[in-house]
Amino acid sequence: QKEVEQDPGPLSVPEGAIVSLNCTYSNSAFQYFMWYRQYSRKGPELLMYTYSSGNKEDGRFTAQVDKSSKYISLFIRDSQPSDSATYLCAMRVSGNTPLVFGKGTRLSVIA
Amino acid sequence: NAGVTQTPKFRILKIGQSMTLQCTQDMNHNYMYWYRQDPGMGLKLIYYSVGAGITDKGEVPNGYNVSRSTTEDFPLRLELAAPSQTSVYFCASSTGVNTEAFFGQGTRLTVV
Numbered sequence: 001q002k003e004v005e006q007d008p009g010p011l012s013v014p015e016g017a018i019v020s021l022n023c024t025y026s027n028s029a030f031q032y033f034m035w036y037r038q039y040s041r042k043g044p045e046l047l048m049y050t051y052s053s054g055n056k057e058d059g060r061f062t063a064q065v066d067k068s069s070k071y072i073s074l075f076i077r078d079s080q081p082s083d084s085a086t087y088l089c090a091m092r093v094s095g096n097t098p099l100v101f102g103k104g105t106r107l108s109v110i111a
Numbered sequence: 112n113a114g115v116t117q118t119p120k121f122r123i124l125k126i127g128q129s130m131t132l133q134c135t136q137d138m139n140h141n142y143m144y145w146y147r148q149d150p151g152m153g154l155k156l157i158y159y160s161v162g163a164g165i166t167d168k169g170e171v172p173n174g175y176n177v178s179r180s181t182t183e184d185f186p187l188r189l190e191l192a193a194p195s196q197t198s199v200y201f202c203a204s205s206t207g208v209n210t211e212a213f214f215g216q217g218t219r220l221t222v223v
Contacts, residue, residue: 090154
């Protein structure tokens with residue numbers, strides 16, 4: 001079992017839809033969880049950063065962490081064509097350890 | 112504020128050639144990383160550094176070398192290029208291990 005599993009999609013939704021992106025993980029020691037957005041031929045950019053369990057909201061984006069289920073989600077409300085990108089989840093154990101990434105989910109928002 | 116700058120943006124290498132991918136950051140970050148991203152895959156860590164003079168292997172270090180003589184620069188060296196090293200390479204930096212990483216725009220490398 002890979003450490004971090006993420007459905008690669010592609011996921012296609014109409015403009016205005018609510019999007020749910022998910023990752024599961026196997027290492028219960030992960031404590032820091034991040035979501036990155038990557039546009040085509042660009043570097044990833046940090047979208048959301050959460051520590052431990054719970055929800056975090058930033059504008060149209062909500063990140064959710066359920067450590068008991070080893071499951072994290074990113075919700076996008078009122079999706080826009082500009083949200084079309086690949087979304088990568090990433091996580092790390094507290095301490096001097098690097099990020100472990102999922103493969104990314106490719107999202108297309110159709111106008 | 113330039114952030115993380117990678118050069119070159121594109122490169123084609125012949126099998127067996129060597130090259131250095133350059134990475135510079137102007138944010139005074141201690142932590143720097145090199146990742147590779149293959150089509151349809153997530154990022155895999157090649158090497159990382161927690162400060163000048165300190166480097167460590169990541170998940171896929173074979174065929175690569177790094178050095179960190181200054182806080183700003185973290186070059187990645189390919190000694191004997193192989194087709195399996197065809198990928199997009201990203202450099203990243205962060206203030207600490209539990210903080211977000213800032214990524215460069217990538218170097219697209221093809222080995223033929």
